[in-house]
Amino acid sequence: MQSISPWTATVQSDLENSMVLWEKKFRNYIFQLYNTGDSLWIVALWPNQGKMAFRAAFGLNSCFEITNLFDDDQTTVINLSTRIGKYEVTIDFPNDLSPILHYKTSFKADFPIMIPFWPRDILPLTEKGNVENTFGNIHTHQIGARSGLLYLSMTKPKTGSVFYFQNLGSMSSYCEATETSLAETVGGDWPEIGFRLPLTENKPLPADQDFILSDAYVLFSEQIMEDDIQVTHEFLNHLAEIYKLLPHPETEYHKWPEIAQKCQQDIYHNKGCWTQTNGFQYLNAYLCDYDTPAEIMVQLAMLVPLKEYMEWTGEKHPLFDDLQKGISAFYDPEIKTVNRWLPALQDKLDGSEEQKEKMVMDSWYLHHPLMNLARLALKGEKIAEKLLLDSIQFAIKVARHFDYEWPVFYKMDTLEVIKKETVPGQGGEHDVPGSYAHLMLLVYDLTKDELYLREAKKAVKKLTGRGFDIFYQANNTAFSAGALLDLYKITGKKMYLDLSYACLAGLFKNMQIWDCQYGFGKNYPNYFSLFPLNDAPYSAVYEEHEVYAKLREYMIKAEDVEILPALKILLPEFIKYALSRMSYYYPSKLPEDMLSDDVKTGEIQPKLWIPLEDLYTGWEKSGQVGQEVYGGGVAFGVVPRQYCKVNGEDFVVFSDYPIVGFRKVKSAITFRMLGSEEFCGNVKIIYPNKIPKNVKVTQNKKEIEFLFSDTSVLHYQVAGNSQVKIVW
Structure with missing residues (x-):
């Protein structure tokens, strides 16, 4: 028997001894309303008579009097009164085809009040017996400031x-007034689970103002999840169903080509970005961090998007040549691979962190620079190709030594394990087999050697059975999803596609699909933010950039694959909001009072177009880690992906949804917008001067009007999964 609190112990008997105030049958489920004194409950009855109760309102040590109950068969509104204040609860079923319950509760206090306690809002019930005899599996729940979801x-x-999905953005006014946070508010321990309103400690809730205390969406199913594949598939399906019902903030357009030019100039000319060793220039990881030796990942994190950007502009820049000249010095002939740290400077490592020891390698880190070398090699860069092919056998040796299950840290020269697990009993970096497979497939594309394909297949077997736990680091999990999609397309084996969905579920579990409008969160768009690690308290620019790029590529590669319909909603929507958000990593876009006064590495120069590593939602200041030079490639990555040049014309076409088949024939352009027809992407036709008068845009052969325009830009909203034609 499980231990329970007094606020739970009496609920079942209270419900059994209370009258049903309202009842509705919907999609084979029955929903009943009860007033048990200090709580208003919605009880859901499954077709098989299973029960669960949802606390729609809590009376704060006071009993409810129902002053009005209105029901027009579409929406039910209950007005309640207590000695402390007045409540309004709205209940509706927003999807006629799916058993989704939505309840929203507002409260107006009669006098300022402190709230030192609030119970969870979900309680499983039994037909007979005690609540503490129930049992269930919590598949996932909110961590930190991620989405307020619970799946069980x-x-x-x-x-x-x-x-269960709590639209946390609705409680922003409450948090702003009370200086509280919505992090870690949805979870709990069975049987007391669900949402708990943040408790007030410093400021009372003001009187005579309406505050939303809950805005919950609950999707019911008769299925009990049997394995990790079913759990992660249904997680994606359910999240997409709820996402359709949520309010979505407007996106912002940013002039990314101009941002890219500013970044290129600041990175190239600012001395705080550079260190010189043996006649070569190397980027610092963080602005003005001269103590940490040069890292191979940092150089390549800039080289790859810069190469993409130069291909788009058609112009060379000395920044690329300066960086490329120095990368060969990272090769260590003793171990026959590129090293993380510049070998000439390894003696400067101070041991302040686990990886800052000579010859210590973080498992994911070995593969990441090799991936970028492969990308450069595929673009014809011979220096990168030589370094890659000289190093790749070491990566294979390490993989085989650890039987494709890498520890967290190991010694490169001896392969001695320095740290086996991220958390005792939970294993190492679970997505490394997927990132290794991605590396192998890149080298397979380059060499056509079947050895690398075989290595990829061996590695991804280790992802089986991990479900959400595949996720260790966001960008590596995205690489894993892409590799698995590639393997599915090569082999036709569904197991690879299923595992790719598990990777994507891990990514979406680690996103913030709510709009934080309290504290410093008011200063920038943060909807659909991605957190780089399971326990990271902030979103991070470089990981977001790589995930954005990889998920866009996933959508394009999956164009001819029958992927889950849910992904046709979630993937392009994430991409759209990433483009709206990512420019706010640049401190010049933020008010200076939200920038951290205490910086872990280097320093912050707010006017520079070099991004912060870390953005926090809520009350914490951003930039605590530092101004991340290697994250400066984000603009270089965005421009060639989202802006299409038109041969022989002086205008460009921008789309924040992925598009394919972009082609020009005479005075017409055609392309296909990917995604779901239930959502829209933004398309802009951007002219250098004035808009010509004869532009015509059709969607699926029907002319559409521009949403708005200025002197040089036409802006359209275009539905996903549609054929677009622009004629002039």
Whole structure:
């Protein structure tokens, strides 16, 4: 028997001794409303008689009096009064085809109040017996400031599953008024689970103002999830279903070509970005960090997007040549691979972090520079190709030594394990087999040697059975998803596609699909932010850039694959909001009072177009880690992906959804917008001067009007999964 609190112990008997105030049957489920004194409950009954209760309102040590109950068969509104204040609860079922319950609760206090306690809002029930005898599996829940979701299966009594999503953005006004945070508010321990309103410690909730205290969407299913593949598939399906119902903030357009030029200039000319060793120039990882030796990943993190950007502009820049000249010095002939740290400077490592020891390698880090060398090699860069092919056998040796299950840290010269697990009992970096497979497939593309394909297949077997736990670091999990999609397309084996969905589920679990509008979160768009690690308290520019680029590529590669319809919603929407958000990593876009006064590495120069590593939502200041020079490639990566040049014309076409098949025939352009027809992307036709008068845009052969325009830009909203034609 499980231990429970007094606020749970009496609920079942309170419900059994209360009258049903309202009842509705919807999609084979029955929903009943109860007033048990200090709580207003919505009880959901499954077709098999399983039960779960949802606390729509809590009376704060006071009993409810229902002053009005209105029901027009579409929406139910309950007005309640207590000695402390007045409540309004709205209940509706927003999707006619799916069993989704939505309840929203507002409260107006009669006098300023402190809230030192608030119970969870979900309680499983039994037909007979005690709540503490129920049992269920919590598949995933909110961590930190990520989405306020909870996904569970109730197995005793055998009932079904629930996907619960609290739209945390609705409580922003509450948090602003009370200086509280919505991090870690959705979770709990069985059987007391769900959302708990943040408790007030410093400021009371003001009187005579309406505050939303809950805005919950609950999707019910009769299925009980049996394995990790089913859990992650249904997670994506359910998240997409709820996403359709959420309010979505407007996106912002940023002039990324101009940002790229500013970044290129600041990185090239600012001395705080550079260190010189043995006649070569190397980028610092962080602005004015001269103590840390040069890193191979930092140089390549800039070289690859810069190469893409130069191909787009058609212009060379000395920044690329300066960086490329120095990368060969990272090759260590003793171990026959490129090293993380410049071998000539390894004696400067201070041991302040686990990886800052001579010859210590973080498992994912070995593969990341090799991936970027492969990308450059595929673009014809011979220096990169030689370094890659000289190093790749070492990577294979390490993989085979650890049987494709890497520890966290090991010694490169001896392969001695320095740190085996991220957390005791939870294993190492679980997505490294996928990032290794991605590396192998890049080298396979380059060499056509079947050895690398075989290595990829061996590695991804280690991802089986991990479900959400595949996720260790966001960009590596995205690489894993891409590699698995590639393997599916090569082999036709569904297991690879299923595993790619598990990777994507891990990514979406680690996103913030709500709009934080309190504290410093008011200063920048943060909807659909991505966190780089499972426990990271902030979003990070470089990881977001790489995930954005990889998920866009995933969409394009999956054009001829019957992927989950949910992904046709979630992937392009993430991309769209990433483009709206990522420019706010540049401190020049932020008010200076939200920049950290205490910087871990280097220093912050707010006017420079070099991004912060870290953005926080809520009350914490950003830039605590530092101004990340190697993250400066984000603009170089965005421009060639989102802006299409038109041969022989002086205008460009921007789209924040992925597009394919962009081609010009005479005075017409055609392309296909990917995604779901249920959502829209933004398309801009950008002219250097004035807009010509004869521009015509059609979507699926029907002319559409521009949403708005200025002197040089036409802006359209275009539905996903549509054929677009621009004629002039």
